[in-house]
Amino acid sequence: MNYPRIGLVFGFAIALSQCKPVEIMPTQGSLNVSIQYNVDGNPLLSDSSIYQNAAGNRYSINRLEYFLSNFELLKNDGKRIKIKGVWYVDAFVSSKNTIKLDSIPVGNYDTLSFYIGLDSAQNQTNFLPNTQENQNMAWPTPMGGGYHFLKLEGYYTDINAVKSGYAMHLGKTKNAVRVKIPAQFLLTYTNETASLTMNINEWFRNPNPFNFDTDGQYIMSVDSAMAKIAANGVSVFKFKK
Amino acid sequence: MRGWIIATAIGLCACNPTSQEPIKQATPYPLVIPPHFPEMKVSPTNPLTVEGVAIGRMLYYDTLLSKGGPMQGMSCSSCHFQNQGFTIPTNGTPVLHHANLGWSSNFLWNGKISGTMEDIMRFEVNEFFAANPTHLKTRPKYLELSKTAFGTTEITNEIAAKALAQFFRTMISGNSKFDKFLRKETIFTQDEIMGFNLFFSEKGDCFHCHSMPLMSDYAFHNIGLDTTFIGAGRGRYLVTGETSDMGLFRTASLRNVALRKSFMHDGRFKNLNDVIEFYNSGIQSSSTVDPIMYKTGGIRQLNLSAIEKNALLKFLETLTDTSFLNNPALSNPF
Numbered sequence: 001m002n003y004p005r006i007g008l009v010f011g012f013a014i015a016l017s018q019c020k021p022v023e024i025m026p027t028q029g030s031l032n033v034s035i036q037y038n039v040d041g042n043p044l045l046s047d048s049s050i051y052q053n054a055a056g057n058r059y060s061i062n063r064l065e066y067f068l069s070n071f072e073l074l075k076n077d078g079k080r081i082k083i084k085g086v087w088y089v090d091a092f093v094s095s096k097n098t099i100k101l102d103s104i105p106v107g108n109y110d111t112l113s114f115y116i117g118l119d120s121a122q123n124q125t126n127f128l129p130n131t132q133e134n135q136n137m138a139w140p141t142p143m144g145g146g147y148h149f150l151k152l153e154g155y156y157t158d159i160n161a162v163k164s165g166y167a168m169h170l171g172k173t174k175n176a177v178r179v180k181i182p183a184q185f186l187l188t189y190t191n192e193t194a195s196l197t198m199n200i201n202e203w204f205r206n207p208n209p210f211n212f213d214t215d216g217q218y219i220m221s222v223d224s225a226m227a228k229i230a231a232n233g234v235s236v237f238k239f240k241k
Numbered sequence: 242m243r244g245w246i247i248a249t250a251i252g253l254c255a256c257n258p259t260s261q262e263p264i265k266q267a268t269p270y271p272l273v274i275p276p277h278f279p280e281m282k283v284s285p286t287n288p289l290t291v292e293g294v295a296i297g298r299m300l301y302y303d304t305l306l307s308k309g310g311p312m313q314g315m316s317c318s319s320c321h322f323q324n325q326g327f328t329i330p331t332n333g334t335p336v337l338h339h340a341n342l343g344w345s346s347n348f349l350w351n352g353k354i355s356g357t358m359e360d361i362m363r364f365e366v367n368e369f370f371a372a373n374p375t376h377l378k379t380r381p382k383y384l385e386l387s388k389t390a391f392g393t394t395e396i397t398n399e400i401a402a403k404a405l406a407q408f409f410r411t412m413i414s415g416n417s418k419f420d421k422f423l424r425k426e427t428i429f430t431q432d433e434i435m436g437f438n439l440f441f442s443e444k445g446d447c448f449h450c451h452s453m454p455l456m457s458d459y460a461f462h463n464i465g466l467d468t469t470f471i472g473a474g475r476g477r478y479l480v481t482g483e484t485s486d487m488g489l490f491r492t493a494s495l496r497n498v499a500l501r502k503s504f505m506h507d508g509r510f511k512n513l514n515d516v517i518e519f520y521n522s523g524i525q526s527s528s529t530v531d532p533i534m535y536k537t538g539g540i541r542q543l544n545l546s547a548i549e550k551n552a553l554l555k556f557l558e559t560l561t562d563t564s565f566l567n568n569p570a571l572s573n574p575f
Contacts, residue, residue, distance in 0.1 A: 126277075138448075142442045143442055153532040165533065
């Protein structure tokens with residue numbers, strides 16, 4: 001009997017039994033963000049609901065489409081995580097209200113920032129993939145080209161108590177809305193969820209109370225009116241995880 | 242001995258199941274999408290094949306489709322003439338033209354049918370024409386092509402609908418002067434340029450509904466034709482029952498619009514000058530008129546000059562696509 005050899009075999013067996021599969025901790029995760037809406041706490045309903053903005057206009061909403069882009073997460077150590085991508089959102093189409101932010105390093109985060117709209121490189125005619133959605137958001141070349149950043153449309157009761165329409169169409173690179181909001185959370189592993197909630201009344205509130213009767217019910221190509229709406233857009237979203 | 246071997250060989254050949262005529266593989270159809278057009282969504286269960294498209298093309302022109310039904314004696318081509326951009330050459334009730342429908346998911350003026358091209362073709366075959374496959378089977382070519390295209394020697398209403406859907410997806414109009422202008426293959430006249438700029442600016446504001454390059458958003462709008470709505474004029478409301486849909490109709494594409502003899506869902510306008518004048522000065526307010534038909538101060542008036550109106554007309558004429566009107570692949574195969 002070859003005892004040393006048997007001992008070696010046992011030794012290996014014992015050593016192997018001590019081995020556990022090495023757990024590889026994920027270093028990156030993703031954040032699935034659902035986008036939700038309210039109007040000062042009231043649910044968003046197409047056409048039927050009547051809301052009131054800061055200027056006192058009573059209004060309804062029947063279209064809300066926009067682009068989100070250039071997401072950045074700021075870590076509490078000061079590190080900045082950029083996430084590439086442009087997302088088309090239609091508030092009234094459920095499948096168009098989730099976005100997935102991929103390849104995010106795990107860790108603690110403090111702040112989320114992004115554009116409602118596009119940056120100067122993206123806001124060029126035919127820059128985005130040639131889909132019907134993107135084509136319908138095109139900002140015509142004779143008006144400068146690029147894309148609508150926002151289409152918010154509906155009806156309101158005007159100063160003469162007559163039902164009228166409004167169309168808040170935002171475009172031109174200088175009117176891209178840079179949103180920067182608190183987003184304190186710990187991303188631990190692969191698939192996590194969060195929400196962005198838009199209070200639509202904020203488009204008409206701060207810092208520029210917007211009155212359809214005096215500021216205009218149709219703002220496309222009206223630079224002063226677009227600038228007001230763009231400034232208000234900074235505070236329309238809140239983040240929650 | 243030798244004779245036995247030969248006899249056995251013949252017997253084996255006869256028993257070989259592969260000696261039956263093999264089913265020919267369908268040939269993928271080389272669909273060419275203009276480079277400036279969006280991607281077309283094609284059902285994975287109904288990919289385009291040369292043979293499937295051929296059946297669809299035949300059906301489009303074949304009165305057997307309606308034999309025995311309420312539309313007896315008619316085919317699609319009875320109202321959709323290729324040289325008119327696949328619409329009717331008269332000035333009665335307008336017939337929606339057939340071009341670029343492969344990009345739409347809403348069909349008919351009020352969107353009675355929504356979904357895929359197969360869905361609208363099922364409606365056309367089963368309800369509009371009330372097709373009876375027994376009559377279609379009398380044309381051997383359908384059975385022959387169906388064997389290759391769909392793997393069966395049957396021609397059913399479902400196969401007819403799928404084949405028509407395939408053919409409709411090939412009905413692409415994307416080579417007009419306007420398209421060539423976009424591709425920088427030609428230049429516009431001064432009038433056409435002025436019209437283009439009016440169309441795609443706030444002055445004319447046509448582009449929100451007639452968006453490039455399909456010249457339709459295929460969505461529903463009340464453009465302010467009426468203040469009250471009765472009968473078919475109730476539009477989308479007849480489908481949804483929603484009061485907010487009263488008077489809404491699907492945006493018609495402007496492709497080949499200059500060839501049409503009547504305009505709007507009820508054919509009330511008989512020429513493009515009248516249409517332009519309507520948008521210029523005739524929009525009427527109602528509770529459902531589209532929000533973008535308003536400008537600050539109320540319902541919009543374009544206040545176009547005669548020169549501007551003429552320029553718009555000239556631009557619209559650039560949407561005529563003669564290669565589409567004369568495309569032999571879309572013509573009557575009989």
